[in-house]
Amino acid sequence: MAKDKDKNRRSSDPATQEMMDYSVEQDYETAWDRYEAQQPQCDFGELGLCCKNCMLGPCRIDPFGDGPQKGVCGATADTIAARNLTRHAAVGASAHSDHGRDIVHTLLMAAQGDAEGYEIKYEEKLEKIADEFGIEREDKDIDEIAREVAEVAMADFGRQEGELRPAQRAPEAVKERWREQGVMPGGVDKDIVRSLHETHIGVNSDAESLIKTAIRASLGDGWGGSMYATDFTDVLFGGPEPIKAEANLGVINPDAVNVIVHGHEPTLSEMIVAAAQDPDIKEKVKEAGAEDIQLAGICCTANEILMRHGIPLAGNFLQQELALSTGAVDGMVVDVQCIFPTLGELAQCFSTRVMSTSPKAKFNGVEHVEFSEEEGLSAAKKILENAIESFKERNPEEARVPEHQDDLVAGYTVESIFDTLGGTYRPLFRPLNKAIMDGRIRGVAGVVGCNNVKQAHDSGHIEMVKELIRHDVLVVQTGCSAVACGKAGLMKPEAAMEHAGDGLREVCEAVGIAPVLHVGSCVDNSRILLACTEMVKEGGLGDDIASLPVAGAAPEWMSEKAITIALYVASSGIYTLCGESFPVMGSKKVREYLTDGMEEDFGGKLAFERDPVEGAHMMIDHIDGKRKELKLDDMMNEPVERAEKVEAAAAHSS
């Protein structure tokens, strides 16, 4: 019984619970074990009061006030917390933007015919971007246009002067505010380097101006690096359309060659998808005695191929080890970001071959099959051939695959979301704005982000999202948060019947959508920014993102990328709720600026709350406040009861 309670506290997902038990039985180590071993964790780090930026230190500020209040250089708690935050934001922006750069580079190579297996699949979007960038299209073939667009985009990363191009898509009011606050992003790379410079010893010590520097670099991610990643991934691999798929560890097929792609960049996973269709590969699969080749994904690269091909999701971040523990995975191919360094060690228990592919990320005990865009398809075939080889060595009796899986619909984008409606509405946001103005839909919430062992895995996402849709808030999702709700069955149209408030349900039924929409990977949070921009353009909800009845949340966040995302979302004018606090709470000034002062400067601000239901209501209150400011009609239907408070699900040992 005590064990059951402990299990629920670690994850609310049945497949995860089952595999966690199995891992304990088999003595396979998981992140939860390592979390336990790390207890207690240092509060100086948690509070952001530890500085090791120079070797006068390391220094710590006493949060009780009677110990040292300054580092050796003289930096206060405010300076140290703000500098640390700025570094985190710069790293998060780097991760997304370096991914974005790779996509732009791939587009350039594809246009030049240098990238094996890549082509331009979404010409209409490329042409639209070319027009936006002022690139003449007449008498040019699509490759030539692609080359010019890619070159212009590439130059935005190293831009030394002027404003970042895609940031110009933001509503005028937002851009005006960014200019006033001095945070209009310029070059993606330049703003990141500037952040790092400012945190060197003896440069910027003013907390507020450091935070604004962090915001500038973050905006360069959301409205630059990430936005380019989304745009050109669509151009290269096609614009997603609503598509059905399944999610959870149950998608692993014991009779097939199972290949899991894990990581972030679609340049790799798309080639794996293409290679799996190759007749040679299919023949080899048959020869090996397998039923088929079963691809599945973990983390955001999974979301990329889910959105475009309906490839099933094996799970999210905290399930990467559990997928291996099934013993039925023949190949796990990884690239960058959110990959546990322990996978190689765990894989030794099975015939599974874990293969790293990026020159940026190598792992102990993991074989490296270098992936390059020049030979993308060949590398992908080699990876699949390796997996087929290990399938032959797999012992079927030792495999343990949980049955749990659920259906979902993914593939929503700014372009495709209302495409289904056809006729005069297409592809405008009128139906959404109208439903909000009429009081059928209360507002929109973006619920995104990671998994964190400090909370019951998935539960933060699911409980928050359920509470939001019960109160007629339409939810859009990306990343591991989307995977959580997909597994929980919230992303299929039937979910509207079961979980949505009456108003939202009516709209979902009329449009034929689920109340929770999968809009992609974590770089695809840029789609949410553009959807908000479309809502502003559509009219009736104010001329500013900050006036929209919308909110954002990252209930189980853990990565530096999430810090960057929260900063660019909030500074774009959106109230943003984080399930775990930022590591800045030791500074009153930083804490108060982020949760209060920031709103005056940017129209949006951050809030921190671990209880997902409480968090949902903080978002709902914010949305209601915005509705009131806009003098919108009252909600059409009777208010519903608030769900019971979820006990903060810390996995601390007790």
Place this chain on the structure above:
Amino acid sequence: MAEKKDRGSVIVDLDRCLACKACETACAAAHTASGDLLEAILCGEAMAPRVKVVAAAGSAVPVQCQHCEDAPCVEVCPSGALYKDEEDGGTLTAPEKCIGCKNCVYVCPFGAVEWDEDSGTVLKCDLCKDIIEEGEEPACVSACPTRARRVLTVKEAASERRKAAAEHTVAVQSGQKEES
């Protein structure tokens, strides 16, 4: 018999412990040949802390030897490897006498005695006897960045408690007066 001198014990204010584990590293370093963490790492010297910061119900609790008056570890030690310091009553070890029976490990109510595979003997807090004799604080106490750890004699500790209790009583009483 002359009265024992109270060297005091390490008293921890749990509200101030931030789980940074500086006490652990300082303790481990203090018990190396050079007494220096970096030196010990570079020399490849084995290091082990005698104090452990343990997680309990979301709190961090540093646990170490309480230097009990009736120390069970001394009681059960058949070889005299654990003994009471006659001068100040501290519980100390004589590693050369340890036969490795580990009885002390099993009976310590605080889990504060540990068997060390490498040295083949038991490790426990010696209250930094050498350091204290030079008039300094134990390594774990001087390393604590929030002053959560302090050395107090039992008399000092009781006196502090009394003072706090008295202040609390006054506060409650004046609160009652205001209410009435």
